Amino acid sequence: MTTNTLSSAFRKIDVDLYNEDSYREDEQGEPQSPPAGPDPSEVTALLDAGNNIEALKVVLRNAPLSSRNQQVKDAAVQLTLKVLMSFKSSQIDEAIAALDTETIDVLMKYIYRGFEFPSEKRSGQLLIWHEKVYAIGGAGSIVRVLTDTKRA
Amino acid sequence: MSEKYSFGVNPITCHAWNKERSQLASSPNNHEVHIYQRGGPGCEWPLTDVLEQHDLRVTGIDWAPNTNRIVTCAADRNAYVWTQTEDGKWKPTLVLLRINRAATCVRWSPKENKFAVGSGARLISVCYFEKGNDWWVSKHIKKPIRSTVTCLDWHPNNWLLAAGSADFKVRVFSGLIKEVEGTPTEPSKWAAKTTLGTCLAEFCNSNLGGGWIRSVSFSEDGNRLCWVSHDASICLVDITKGLTVHKLRSKHLPFLNCVWVGPSAIVVSVGSCLQLNLILSIGFDKNAHFLNILPCSAMRKFQSLDRQARLESSDTELETVHQNAITCLRIYKGERGSASKLSTSGADGQLVIWDLQVNSPLKFQNV
Numbered sequence: 001m002t003t004n005t006l007s008s009a010f011r012k013i014d015v016d017l018y019n020e021d022s023y024r025e026d027e028q029g030e031p032q033s034p035p036a037g038p039d040p041s042e043v044t045a046l047l048d049a050g051n052n053i054e055a056l057k058v059v060l061r062n063a064p065l066s067s068r069n070q071q072v073k074d075a076a077v078q079l080t081l082k083v084l085m086s087f088k089s090s091q092i093d094e095a096i097a098a099l100d101t102e103t104i105d106v107l108m109k110y111i112y113r114g115f116e117f118p119s120e121k122r123s124g125q126l127l128i129w130h131e132k133v134y135a136i137g138g139a140g141s142i143v144r145v146l147t148d149t150k151r152a
Numbered sequence: 153m154s155e156k157y158s159f160g161v162n163p164i165t166c167h168a169w170n171k172e173r174s175q176l177a178s179s180p181n182n183h184e185v186h187i188y189q190r191g192g193p194g195c196e197w198p199l200t201d202v203l204e205q206h207d208l209r210v211t212g213i214d215w216a217p218n219t220n221r222i223v224t225c226a227a228d229r230n231a232y233v234w235t236q237t238e239d240g241k242w243k244p245t246l247v248l249l250r251i252n253r254a255a256t257c258v259r260w261s262p263k264e265n266k267f268a269v270g271s272g273a274r275l276i277s278v279c280y281f282e283k284g285n286d287w288w289v290s291k292h293i294k295k296p297i298r299s300t301v302t303c304l305d306w307h308p309n310n311w312l313l314a315a316g317s318a319d320f321k322v323r324v325f326s327g328l329i330k331e332v333e334g335t336p337t338e339p340s341k342w343a344a345k346t347t348l349g350t351c352l353a354e355f356c357n358s359n360l361g362g363g364w365i366r367s368v369s370f371s372e373d374g375n376r377l378c379w380v381s382h383d384a385s386i387c388l389v390d391i392t393k394g395l396t397v398h399k400l401r402s403k404h405l406p407f408l409n410c411v412w413v414g415p416s417a418i419v420v421s422v423g424s425c426l427q428l429n430l431i432l433s434i435g436f437d438k439n440a441h442f443l444n445i446l447p448c449s450a451m452r453k454f455q456s457l458d459r460q461a462r463l464e465s466s467d468t469e470l471e472t473v474h475q476n477a478i479t480c481l482r483i484y485k486g487e488r489g490s491a492s493k494l495s496t497s498g499a500d501g502q503l504v505i506w507d508l509q510v511n512s513p514l515k516f517q518n519v
Contacts, residue, residue: 065360101401105360138403140384147383147406149320149361 037076038062047086053095055083060099060106065150077152080110085125092132101137108133108141109152155505156473157196159186163499165210166480171217173484175200177224178497179210185224187242205232205244212258212269219264223247225255231269231279233288247288249277257303263310265332270301276315276325278348280332293325293349303367307374311336311346314377316365322379322387324353341375341391355389355397357381367410367481369418372489378418380407386420386434400434409481413491413508421478421496476500 038059046055059080064072087095099107111133114126133141145151159178167178176188176197185203190196208228215222222234222242229251232244249255253272260267266280269290274297277290299319306313306327313327328336328346336346343352357363363383370377378388384406388398407420418434476499484505485493494506 105401139405140401140403143382143384143406144360144362144401147362147364148358 035062035064035067035072037064037067037072038079040075040079043079043083047083052083052086052091053098055086056095056107057098057103059083060103060110063106063110063152065106065109065148065152073152077110077113080152081114081122084110084114084129085122087125087129089125089128092129096132096136104133104137105141105144105148106152108137109145109148112142112145113152154473154507157503158501159188159197159503160501162501163476164479164497164501164503166213167482167495167497167503168213168215168222169482169484169495170215170220176503177203177213177215177222178503179213179224180501181209181499183208183210183226183228185210185213185222200240201242203232203234203242203244206230208254211254211256214258214260214267216260216264221260221264223258223260223267225249225258225269227254229253229255229271231255231258231277231288245288247277247279247290249279249290250292251275251277253300256301259304259306261306261310261327262308263333265310266327266329268304268306268313268315268327270304270315270317272300274299274301274317276301276304276313276327278313278327278329280329282331291329291348293327295349296351296354297323302365303379305368305370307340307342307370308372309336309338309340309374312340312342312352312370312374314368314370314379316368316379316381318364320357320361320363320365320381322355322357322365322368322377323351324377326350326352353389353391353395355387355395357387358383358385358399366406366408367420369410369412369488371412372415372487376412378410378412380410380420382406386410386418388418408478409496411481411483411491411494412488413483413486413494415489419481419491419494419508421481473504474498474500474502 043055043058064076067073111126111130162180165179165181167176169176174190177185179185183206186199187201188197189200191198206226206228208226210224210226212225220236223231225231229249231247231249233247234242234244237243249269251271251273255269255271257270258267266278269277269279276293278293279288279290282289297317299317301315301317303316304313311326311328313325314322315325316322324342326346326348328348357365363381365379365381368379375392376388376390380386384404385399385401386407404422407422410418410420413419478496478498480497482495483491484495492508494508495503497503
């Protein structure tokens, strides 16, 4: 028996490294120029004008899910969270009603991404979003957060 | 109303029927396959035989209706073809699958002269009987499968084979064995090339990546292919309209099984004890656009009961007929183009026979 059972370093060992035929994601299928993500100035302008719903649509439509550039993805997460935080609780239903099913799934991905770095104020707001998105998208949208390989 | 039978507490991992639907082969989540005969009142399903040859858990059973042969495959990397002797007992013949991982699924071809076995070895073994050696041998379909083959379905023309796998793709292969059937004369809309193992079409499950394929099924005329995957979606390809994938992302937990019950209707099962174990009928129009998704009615067991009268805290029984995930879905009565009854087996050890005309409000029209 090992003495240090609390160590979790073994979980990070890449066992597939020693397997010559391990599964890898398709690389050729990727677009040459990955999407750059939503334009922050456009989104900020919409937020300043009080047009939150349009701003939400813009960030979700331009979500760089298939990008391999972590900086682009992180910037999009921050921008999306900023848009989500700008909503009043009473506006959320109206905003979700304006989205189609595919965009609902994208929104759910950003909500779970937001849960990854909790802060007191934001987590409460995200839980409200989660409740309302779940009411529309159901368990299916959560399952797709887990299964889709193109993540937020 | 649906018929409901219990086979103990063990999960039923898979089941298959004989042609007359008087006998049932099922596996209680171990290395055995049990053969039951439909009996009378008192003992509804007497056990007539136990097929014990596998060393590990049985993963697939298929019963050829006309030649009355059973094929089983298991996690021990073997498959057996069982034939019935004159005294009613079943005799196994080993099949040389030549795989180094567990077998996952098995399906007889429509003409019952060969069968396909999917496996974790990232290949499909297409097996046929070699008369010269008196032995079941196999040929492999390897490329371009990149992960475990999870499900298989034969095209009605007996040589095309659809396979879903854990690399998030559905592929249509040629499963033609020249030694057995020569060259096909029937033209196919899917492809002209017939050499064994040719990948004739490849469909990505989702443009967002992900989603193991759980079940795949050809329609009765073989022109439509549907599959369900772990991203809780159902996909459809109509080859007469091209290679476009129509995808319906659902609100439910992932579907585990799908089967065609009409020219434009699919039934899928949702597998989880956390959510209702629904069977859903899905209809679509002639352009393969999904029209509606309907829970089969009368799936709820206690619909007529007054729920207020029951104590919620002491209630461990689910509202659905199945008390755990549905593991296997098969047509009980009719063909895949016109099924009227379905059977499901579940991890709760139950087998249920559903009457679609009663249980489903969906009218399966020809469109």
